[in-house]
Amino acid sequence: xxxxxxxxIFFLVSLLFVTxxxxxxxLETQKAPLAExxxxxxxxxxxxxxxxxxxxxxxxxEWQEKTNHKxxxxxxxxxxILQVGIDALAKGKP
Numbered sequence: 001x002x003x004x005x006x007x008x009i010f011f012l013v014s015l016l017f018v019t020x021x022x023x024x025x026x027l028e029t030q031k032a033p034l035a036e037x038x039x040x041x042x043x044x045x046x047x048x049x050x051x052x053x054x055x056x057x058x059x060x061x062e063w064q065e066k067t068n069h070k071x072x073x074x075x076x077x078x079x080x081i082l083q084v085g086i087d088a089l090a091k092g093k094p
Contacts (some may be wrong), residue, residue, distance in 0.1 A: 040071035043084070046075040 042060070047053045053075060060071050076084055 039072045041072045041074065043074050043076060043081060044075050045081060 044056060047056075057073065060073055064067075064071055
């Protein structure tokens with residue numbers, strides 16, 4: 001009885017290894033990661049002072065240089081950002 005159970009477990013484990021080994025990983029089939037091909041879009045409330053916006057732009061510029069990823073920074077006033085978000089969701093591009 002124990003010998004049959006051991007053979008059955010061995011068969012299941014070997015079947016598991018064979019099936020997992022045959023499937024290509026998703027990373028191998030992908031040509032270019034999405035993060036490298038599309039810019040990061042940031043929606044930001046426009047600051048009350050110009051220095052706030054300049055500081056944010058400086059941080060983003062430094063991050064772009066460090067990571068080699070592009071950023072699209074969009075400033076909105078507080079009254080407009082809600083409507084822009086609703087419009088983007090309606091278009092399917094949040």
